Amino acid sequence: MREVAILGVGQTQFGELWDRSFREIGIEAGFKALESSKLSSKDLSALYIGNMASGAFIDQEHVGPLVLDYSGLAGHHIPSVRVEAGEASGAMALAQAYLAVASGAYDFVVVGGAEKMTDVPDERGAAIASSTMDQEWERVFGASMASLWGLIARRHMIDHGTKREEFARLSVLDHENGSKNPLAHFRNKITLEQVLGANPVAEPLGMLDCAPSSDGAAALVLGPLETARKYTDTPIRISASQIATDFVALMHRRSITTIDSTVIAAQRAFQQAKTDPSHLRLAEIHDSYSIGGLMALEDLGFYPKGAAGKALSDGAVGTGGKLTINTSGGLKAQGQPFGAVGIAQVAEIVRQLRGEAGPRQVSGPEMGLAHNVGGSGATSIVHILSRVN
Amino acid sequence: MSVARFWRETLRRYNLGASKCPECQTVFFPPRSVCPQCTVHRKSMTKMEPCQLSGKGEIFSYTTVYEAADGFEMQVPYVLALVKMAEGPVLTGQVVDVDPKEVHEGMPVKATFRKLREDGDSGVIHYGYKFAIVRSPTASK
Amino acid sequence: MKGNGAGIVSYGTYVPRYRISPDEIGRVWGVDGVAMGKNLNIHSKSVPSPDEDTITISTEALRVAIARGNIDPREIGALYVGSESHPYAVKPTATIVAQAVGATPNLTAADFEFACKAGTAAIQVCMGLVSSGMIKYGVAIGSDTSQGAPGDALEYSASAGGGAFVIGKDHIIAKINATQSYTTDTPDFWRREGQRYPSHGGRFTGEPAYFRHVTECGKGIMKAEGTTPADYQHVVFHQPNGKFPLRAGKMLGFNDDQMRYGMVTPWIGNTYSGAALIGLANVLDHAKPSERILVVGYGSGAGSDAFDVTVTDEISHYDHSIGTPVQKDLEEGISINYSIYAKFRGKIRLSGE
Numbered sequence: 001m002r003e004v005a006i007l008g009v010g011q012t013q014f015g016e017l018w019d020r021s022f023r024e025i026g027i028e029a030g031f032k033a034l035e036s037s038k039l040s041s042k043d044l045s046a047l048y049i050g051n052m053a054s055g056a057f058i059d060q061e062h063v064g065p066l067v068l069d070y071s072g073l074a075g076h077h078i079p080s081v082r083v084e085a086g087e088a089s090g091a092m093a094l095a096q097a098y099l100a101v102a103s104g105a106y107d108f109v110v111v112g113g114a115e116k117m118t119d120v121p122d123e124r125g126a127a128i129a130s131s132t133m134d135q136e137w138e139r140v141f142g143a144s145m146a147s148l149w150g151l152i153a154r155r156h157m158i159d160h161g162t163k164r165e166e167f168a169r170l171s172v173l174d175h176e177n178g179s180k181n182p183l184a185h186f187r188n189k190i191t192l193e194q195v196l197g198a199n200p201v202a203e204p205l206g207m208l209d210c211a212p213s214s215d216g217a218a219a220l221v222l223g224p225l226e227t228a229r230k231y232t233d234t235p236i237r238i239s240a241s242q243i244a245t246d247f248v249a250l251m252h253r254r255s256i257t258t259i260d261s262t263v264i265a266a267q268r269a270f271q272q273a274k275t276d277p278s279h280l281r282l283a284e285i286h287d288s289y290s291i292g293g294l295m296a297l298e299d300l301g302f303y304p305k306g307a308a309g310k311a312l313s314d315g316a317v318g319t320g321g322k323l324t325i326n327t328s329g330g331l332k333a334q335g336q337p338f339g340a341v342g343i344a345q346v347a348e349i350v351r352q353l354r355g356e357a358g359p360r361q362v363s364g365p366e367m368g369l370a371h372n373v374g375g376s377g378a379t380s381i382v383h384i385l386s387r388v389n
Numbered sequence: 390m391s392v393a394r395f396w397r398e399t400l401r402r403y404n405l406g407a408s409k410c411p412e413c414q415t416v417f418f419p420p421r422s423v424c425p426q427c428t429v430h431r432k433s434m435t436k437m438e439p440c441q442l443s444g445k446g447e448i449f450s451y452t453t454v455y456e457a458a459d460g461f462e463m464q465v466p467y468v469l470a471l472v473k474m475a476e477g478p479v480l481t482g483q484v485v486d487v488d489p490k491e492v493h494e495g496m497p498v499k500a501t502f503r504k505l506r507e508d509g510d511s512g513v514i515h516y517g518y519k520f521a522i523v524r525s526p527t528a529s530k
Numbered sequence: 531m532k533g534n535g536a537g538i539v540s541y542g543t544y545v546p547r548y549r550i551s552p553d554e555i556g557r558v559w560g561v562d563g564v565a566m567g568k569n570l571n572i573h574s575k576s577v578p579s580p581d582e583d584t585i586t587i588s589t590e591a592l593r594v595a596i597a598r599g600n601i602d603p604r605e606i607g608a609l610y611v612g613s614e615s616h617p618y619a620v621k622p623t624a625t626i627v628a629q630a631v632g633a634t635p636n637l638t639a640a641d642f643e644f645a646c647k648a649g650t651a652a653i654q655v656c657m658g659l660v661s662s663g664m665i666k667y668g669v670a671i672g673s674d675t676s677q678g679a680p681g682d683a684l685e686y687s688a689s690a691g692g693g694a695f696v697i698g699k700d701h702i703i704a705k706i707n708a709t710q711s712y713t714t715d716t717p718d719f720w721r722r723e724g725q726r727y728p729s730h731g732g733r734f735t736g737e738p739a740y741f742r743h744v745t746e747c748g749k750g751i752m753k754a755e756g757t758t759p760a761d762y763q764h765v766v767f768h769q770p771n772g773k774f775p776l777r778a779g780k781m782l783g784f785n786d787d788q789m790r791y792g793m794v795t796p797w798i799g800n801t802y803s804g805a806a807l808i809g810l811a812n813v814l815d816h817a818k819p820s821e822r823i824l825v826v827g828y829g830s831g832a833g834s835d836a837f838d839v840t841v842t843d844e845i846s847h848y849d850h851s852i853g854t855p856v857q858k859d860l861e862e863g864i865s866i867n868y869s870i871y872a873k874f875r876g877k878i879r880l881s882g883e
């Protein structure tokens with residue numbers, strides 16, 4: 001296996017993009033990524049697209065060749081692979097593209113993630129969002145995605161004494177960061193009181209504990225690390241790319257207050273990158289629901305189980321703290337176009353490692369971690385990126 | 390949901406038909422054809438035994454849902470719970486006829502037969518289990 | 531008609547938990563609900579939650595009966611559900627109930643409809659099948675989630691609930707000595723196909739309908755059996771409200787004491803096909819061996835079914851601890867206001883419906 005580098009990143013605006021179609025945002029992100037490297041489309045061996053539910057959202061399957069086609073690449077006849085792993089589709093596409101380049105099968109690939117979510121009414125959108133849980137044994141019995149995370153939150157409070165305001169702080173933090181990200185869906189700051197006072201969705205979770213439905217796309221260009229400097233001045237090394245899975249239904253898991261797939265993906269990733277959580281000061285964590293973000297801090301190994309709540313209250317997590325998370329605004333503020341999330345997280349880490357994150361730049365990070373989750377935790381994918389010195 | 394898709398699971402949804410691993414005795418709901426506990430799948434493959442849940446259990450976690458799942462709009466707010474059954478498996482289901490403020494972890498419940506959802510005004514009606522609070526069976530006088 | 535050895539092997543009831551008072555209903559329609567309640571002798575009525583219907587009520591009642599009697603559901607040879615609120619116009623309630631209790635596939639099943647007496651009619655059919663030896667157990671269920679049109683007098687009484695009776699020959703807790711019916715064409719109450727709410731003949735539902743059929747049927751069975759009211763410790767009537775059965779009882783010569791346990795409508799409302807059966811269940815919850823019970827059901831349209839029943843020694847070993855005793859349902863419930871009631875009963879339509 002050879003080492004793989006990220007040579008370029010591109011990302012569209014996240015949000016309610018009423019005037020833009022699925023194919024348009026996919027193409028924009030891909031070309032932006034390509035433009036930011038010195039490669040051109042004729043150099044590409046393949047295209048990977050992370051997408052969760054284009055069939056349900058826009059009645060369009062077979063989006064691999066669709067995006068390729070409208071990118072003007074139909075004549076190249078290169079492989080175009082659509083990858084689905086629920087809300088972790090983006091990171092899953094990256095993991096597959098990484099393996100393809102690392103193995104030597106392909107040299108240069110574009111890996112994108114895209115979702116167009118606002119072309120359906122809200123209720124239909126919520127139903128599609130629930131499609132990553134077990135349809136026969138969870139959804140049929142009245143479970144929504146928010147309710148599964150509500151069940152997790154309640155049990156976390158019972159088992160670990162976690163307080164409702166502790167996970168509410170993640171939403172405040174996300175909006176604070178999102179206010180500095182011009183691509184974010186939400187750029188307004190919110191207060192703890194607003195989160196606590198928002199309309200309930202699935203108690204203890206309220207409206208402001210839940211990430212929005214967004215349109216958006218993001219893309220990366222990958223290539224072998226050994227020749228990377230020919231195509232960019234600031235290649236970023238993929239130090240680890242690890243996937244772990246678990247039971248699909250929440251009720252079947254060993255524990256509902258630990259996402260085992262995250263624990264295992266993180267352990268494998270730290271091992272692959274030959275590092276450990278204490279050396280990481282920058283992460284993009286999956287917080288589609290605030291409680292999920294709190295648990296990620298524990299399950300990724302940054303805090304012992306039950307200690308993340310206090311760390312959030314104490315300000316140990318956040319800009320200026322020991323660990324900086326979600327400078328992009330996270331899923332809550334940057335937005336949650338399902339298939340694009342995992343790629344956008346990596347794009348943000350790349351911008352930070354290159355020192356291109358503008359007003360939200362943290363000082364001199366050497367390494368960063370991205371954590372993408374599918375469903376209520378059946379898939380977790382962890383990537384660790386590092387600067388090439 | 391198509392008529393056949395719901396119908397083929399009615400034995401489980403109406404009657405809590407489960408399965409048991411002959412090797413480690415673990416009970417699974419819904420029934421499984423391979424035991425995830427016994428890591429060598431040949432030990433359980435094709436050997437899982439059908440069994441029946443009693444319907445008794447206790448609440449493991451719970452949430453009050455205000456933004457309904459598709460088809461449950463009329464029941465908002467409703468309580469959704471993970472229920473640890475007496476035989477071991479944990480089930481996801483609604484807790485009915487209860488003030489959400491009354492619900493707590495460890496609360497004893499039993500399975501009850503209810504309408505899950507309707508396929509519109511003219512479609513079929515889906516039935517299955519939900520959970521009811523266990524109340525003392527004796528009358529007060 | 532003689533019972534020929536058929537009797538009650540087990541029984542179970544189910545009454546939804548929610549209650550609304552006539553006072554609360556009257557408040558919405560500018561009617562003196564307290565007076566209306568007094569007039570009808572109804573303190574409260576049961577209200578099904580949005581996920582309850584005749585199928586779920588029947589299933590819950592039968593599950594209790596099966597558990598109390600320790601019955602193997604595969605030995606049920608016939609299952610009939612009597613109701614005027616079957617959830618499907620076409621597609622039997624009985625098949626779903628049979629599947630849900632594990633009685634399928636080797637049984638005969640059908641839905642009955644005869645206003646409020648479809649359940650008692652089902653008992654008669656089961657008696658015939660059992661006493662002829664065609665089946666071991668027959669299940670007769672009477673259950674309803676009845677609706678009165680908003681603002682109509684019926685709205686103060688129409689409620690939900692059901693009773694399930696397992697009819698057999700062995701280990702019977704009550705022997706059915708005889709049954710008799712009285713049937714005429716009397717249009718006192720009806721609902722045309724496709725109509726949401728039933729219509730009724732107002733005061734015509736009294737004298738020529740309910741009272742004539744109930745008293746004639748009651749007199750008929752006592753004459754055939756050579757009994758008088760004094761021979762019965764308990765009497766149960768169909769009870770569209772809390773007043774009609776008391777008057778019918780007086781007309782036939784029964785006293786309040788005999789009617790005490792058979793009266794359930796004042797607390798749970800008129801459960802239609804379930805009413806007489808839940809009344810009988812409450813009597814059996816309290817009855818002692820060798821006590822004699824007269825049951826007279828009534829269904830609009832119109833007809834009465836009467837049963838002469840004697841409790842056996844088996845009732846001393848019968849497991850009453852399973853399920854909810856009727857008395858508990860009469861005493862307890864969750865009070866709701868008219869807004870919640872309207873939501874539960876589908877009187878509020880959601881967008882897109």
Ligand SMILES: [Zn+2]
Nearest residue numbers: 410413424427
């Ligand atoms: Zn096993």
